[in-house]
Amino acid sequence: MSSAGNAKRFRLVSMGSPTEIALDLVPPGPYTIGRRTTHAVCLGGEDLVSRDHAAILHRSDREGGTWFLVDTFSKHGTRLNGSTVPGGQEYPLRPGDLIDIAPWTFRVIDPESETQRTSRVATIDEDTHGAPSMETIDVGLSREMARERLSLMLRCAESIHKSTDLRMLAETIAEAALSGTGFQNIAVLSPLDKSDDVEVIAYRGAILGRNATLSISRSLLVKAAEGQPVRVAEASDFIVTGASIADLGILQALCVPLMLGKTVAGFLYLDNRLDQSRPVRVPPDAAEFAAGLGRLAALAMANLMRRDLELRHARVQADLEAAAEAQRWVFPSRQGVFGRLSYVGESRPGQLLGGDFFDVIQLDGHRVAVAVADVSGKGIPASVLMTETQGFLHAALLQGDPGRAVTELNRFVHPRRPANRFVTLWVGVFDTNANTVTYVNAGHGNAIMALPDRTFRALDTGGGWPVGVALDTIYTAETTRLEPGGRAVIVSDGVTDQRNPAATDQSSFFGMSGVRRSLIDSQGQPDQIAALFTGLIGHAGSQRLADDATAIIVWWD
DSSP states (O other): OOOOOGGGOEEEEESSSOOOOEEEEEETOEEEESSSTTTTTTTTTTTSSOOOEEEEETTTTTTTTTTEEEEEEEEOOOEEEEEOOOTEEEOOTTTTOOOEETTTTEEEEHHHHHOOOSSSSEEEEOOOTTOOEEEEEEOOOSOOHHHHHHHHHHHHHHTTOOOOOOHHHHHHHHHHHHHHHHEEEEEEEOOOOOTOOOOEEEEEESSSSSOOOOOEHHHHHHTTTTSHHHHESSSSSOOOOOHHHHHEEEEEEEEEEETTTTTTEEEEEEEEETTTOOOOOOOTTTTHHHHHHHHHHHHHHHHHHHHHHHHHHHHHHHHHHHHEEEEEEEEOHHHHHHHEEEEEEEEEOSSSOOOEEEEEEOOSSSEEEEEEEEEEEEEHHHHHHHHHHHHHHHHHTTTHHHHHHHHHHHHHHTSSSOOTTTEEEEEEEEEEETTTEEEEBOOOOOOOOOTTTOEEEEEESSESSTTSSSTOOOOOOOOOOOTTTEEEEEEOHHHHOOOOTTTOGGGGGGGGHHHHHHHHHHOOOOHHHHHHHHHHHHHTTTSSSOOOOEEEEEOOO
16 A cells, blocks of 8 residues: 555646636645535535535545545536546546636646656746737638648548547647648647646657747637637738737747637647748638647547546546455355354445445354444445455454454554544344353444344444554453344345435434334344345435445344
8 A cells, every 4th residue: 555655746727717726736635625614625616616616536546546536426517638427436537637617727737747747848938028019810621622621621630530549639729720721830739737747748840949848829818718718919911010929030820729528628729930941821711720630639538538437436446346246255244053043144335335244153053253343434435444454454453352452453443544544333142052252342232132022132232432542442342142033134234224215304314213113024034134224215215325325134043
């Protein structure tokens, strides 16, 4: 597992947004986003932003550490690279990603790579002698285009949509613009960052200087960043009147933003300069051709980014499914018989990975240890702590003393647990010779004995704090009699805390009352655990439960 010290650090920077925001993402996070002032990124005063809108999470279990974006079921949604991400699903972030939470747009930056860039990085000269004369142009494909350029546009469309990555797409666009516009210098650029710098993704012509930098009027790009193609206003064939552009040797210039919805994802920049050998005349439909290329590029970019997003999510899901499969190996069989004692148990994760577990361990011919635990939190961090807890507890219980086993477990977990994590636990040793159960209740509480007369006895008096809360806790066990014909039932909070969305009072919780009701209704059925989960799902109104849910029934002859 990677430590926070060597984990990847990203920076979140706002672009063309109502307020400037720059946030260093330093593990372990998380960084929440929304309208509340308590959020790490507070986007107050905007109706399109939910109170709790999204979060950026760090997963240290991935190599080098990985940052994830998750939309926390916001009303108006969160877009990553132009695609809306489903609520509750985690998407890994990469440098260059664009996050839209309207009206804010954020870019993910790797500070280390930003400082190490030494080539093909555009620096933008200030317009120190007065702003250039520019105009926004409204172009469409409705005007008639020269036949050869129209034919070229159609050929380009096929090549553009065959591009397999963004750099290949940029190279294709640059080549098409060079062939079809009459401009000698072409560059495909990244979006403007907070410092008004851009990176040159692809270029054609003698556009880069000796230091591999590109000089462009800042005003030209800033104007294009508003979302419309911009050109230097022409007196005659784009004759420049802005002194600073003239100082740069730029005779003609055109800048087309590449739009992902309302987000500028980059630029197609074209110019002609004084020091170039052959004079050219830019055809009158050059702006229309360049704008058409920009639209094709933006569509292809959106498709590539959507495909990349799907691949990222698929990889994450594959990793999670593999981890979930490995996690299932630590569980015992769903049902079993040990002499006079039988059990049926089941654990259903709220996500692919769960933080609950149950365990059943035969100690000898007449004693069986049973444990049910619930790690606070969800997802990967909870599942890692769950696996560590289960392995240690299993070994400790082989000594046969539940109080000693939980005390040793607490000493193991406390220094290793992530911040604000703990484990609630119920563990008991059933002795069919002595007809007793000796148990420890470590902050769990959801355990009862169901008696043949349809009454219930709580099994929740022995024990102490949840495991991991206080290092020096000594856990003591409670012993009670196993009543003939009785059954012990232990469930996790995911069962009792499951809500019914149609109810507004305390009946919205399934609670131990729901557990007792299910046991009474299913008395005599061969699989009361299946009946319990059927009732729980009916209460939730969905197959997907809000949290990890675990239940086990133990009975004796």
